[in-house]
Every structure is written in structure tokens, then in C-alpha cells.
Amino acid sequence: GIQVEQSPPDLILQEGANSTLRCNFSDSVNNLQWFHQNPWGQLINLFYIPSGTKQNGRLSATTVATERYSLLYISSSQTTDSGVYFCAVTSGSRLTFGEGTQLTVNP
Amino acid sequence: GAGVSQSPSNKVTEKGKDVELRCDPISGHTALYWYRQSLGQGLEFLIYFQGNSAPDKSGLPSDRFSAERTGGSVSTLTIQRTQQEDSAVYLCASSPKETQYFGPGTRLLVL
Numbered sequence: 001g002i003q004v005e006q007s008p009p010d011l012i013l014q015e016g017a018n019s020t021l022r023c024n025f026s027d028s029v030n031n032l033q034w035f036h037q038n039p040w041g042q043l044i045n046l047f048y049i050p051s052g053t054k055q056n057g058r059l060s061a062t063t064v065a066t067e068r069y070s071l072l073y074i075s076s077s078q079t080t081d082s083g084v085y086f087c088a089v090t091s092g093s094r095l096t097f098g099e100g101t102q103l104t105v106n107p
Numbered sequence: 108g109a110g111v112s113q114s115p116s117n118k119v120t121e122k123g124k125d126v127e128l129r130c131d132p133i134s135g136h137t138a139l140y141w142y143r144q145s146l147g148q149g150l151e152f153l154i155y156f157q158g159n160s161a162p163d164k165s166g167l168p169s170d171r172f173s174a175e176r177t178g179g180s181v182s183t184l185t186i187q188r189t190q191q192e193d194s195a196v197y198l199c200a201s202s203p204k205e206t207q208y209f210g211p212g213t214r215l216l217v218l
Contacts, residue, residue, distance in 0.1 A: 031205050041196060043209035086149065093163050095140070095200075095207060097149040 002027045002091045006098035013077050013105050021072040021101045023087030030090040032063050034072050037084040037100070046072070046085075077105045109133065111210035113199050119216045120189055128184045128213045132201030139182050140200040140207060141174055150198065156182065189217045 003026040013019055023032070034046040047054050047061040049070065054061055058077075063070040074081055084100040112131045120126050132139050141153040152166040156176040167173070171189075176182040186193055194217045200207040 033206065042211055045206055045208060048206045093155045094152040099149045
């Protein structure tokens with residue numbers, strides 16, 4: 001099946017710093033989503049982004065489908081950004097998730 | 108509007124007992140998914156329902172796991188003869204087309 005790799009596995013930032021999270025996938029995909037799992041376990045949709053670039057406030061994402069990667073940018077990070085960021089790709093009917101990036105933003 | 112809801116939020120059971128987990132999707136969403144997340148892990152696909160089509164059960168880890176979706180809405184995931192390795196968070200998601208929206212999950216602990 002399709003493989004999804006995320007990097008880095010862990011990231012610690014000071015409030016206000018910027019960061020880039022990466023997602024590589026092994027095969028062509030129908031779509032790609034980025035999620036944030038907050039410390040209470042709730043998964044929140046950030047982006048549906050099979051290709052191109054999208055921005056939402058301090059977050060933006062870029063997917064280069066032909067090169068099989070996606071990037072999530074977090075600017076001016078806040079403590080509320082802490083949690084796990086998952087990349088998930090669809091091949092067929094299912095979402096396959098990466099192992100996530102654990103982000104900690106310190107005040 | 109209301110999001111995906113799941114019940115119970117937490118369930119503690121004894122090894123060997125059966126459990127039922129419920130998912131209420133967002134109204135009008137035709138697709139419904141179940142996933143499992145073990146401690147510190149990513150999400151593992153279990154089963155997918157789309158409208159009246161036969162479900163994709165290819166992610167179910169054993170024949171102790173089954174799921175149904177009644178009337179194209181509410182879904183129940185049943186685990187028979189629970190084992191300690193079944194302990195995890197079980198997440199349900201629904202989708203109108205591509206984007207999946209997740210419920211808060213049911214935390215299952217098998218003693």
C-alpha cells in the first residue's frame with residue numbers, strides 16, 4: 001500500500017517562530033489532507049490540498065503532486081498550535097495517515 | 108451545525124466482553140469511516156461506508172470486528188471477545204465528498 005512519511009517527528013519552538021512540516025508519499029494520490037490533533041485528541045481539518053497552495057491565516061500548505069510531497073507552513077507560532085500534525089492521503093477509498101509531527105510551542 | 112458525534116466517550120471493559128461503539132455522522136454526509144488510533148500512533152483505517160454500496164471492510168484487523176450503518180446514517184462498530192490489544196481510540200469520520208470530518212473518538216480500555 002501507499003506509504004506516507006512525515007518529518008520531523010518532533011519539533012519544539014518558541015512562541016513567534018516559524019516552521020515547516022513535510023509529508024512525502026510513495027504513490028499517486030487522489031487527495032491530501034493536513035490535520036491538527038489537539039492535546040484532547042480532536043482531529044481538526046486544516047487543508048484539503050491535492051495540489052497547489054492554500055493559505056488560512058498563519059497556516060499555509062503546498063502540495064507538489066508530481067514530486068509526491070506536501071509542506072505545511074506555520075508562521076508566528078502560538079502555544080495553541082501545539083499538538084500533532086498529520087498528513088493523510090487518499091488512494092482509493094481510504095485515508096492513509098503518516099505518523100505525525102509532534103509540535104510543542106513554548107511561551 | 109452539529110459535527111460528528113461518538114458515544115460513549117470512554118469505555119472500560121474486561122477481556123472477553125463485547126463492546127459497541129456508536130457514530131452519528133454529519134447530516135447529509137454520504138461517506139462514513141472508522142479508524143483506530145493506538146497510543147502515540149497514527150490512524151489505522153478500519154472500514155468505509157459509501158451510500159448504499161457494499162462497505163470496504165479491508166482494514167478490519169480480525170473477524171471479531173464488524174460494523175454496520177443503518178439507514179445511511181448512524182453506524183455501530185462492534186468488537187466481540189475484546190482483547191487487551193484492542194485498547195485504543197476509535198475515531199469515526201464522515202465526508203460529503205473528499206474532506207473528512209472527525210468525531211471526538213471513543214477511548215476503549217480492555218483490562
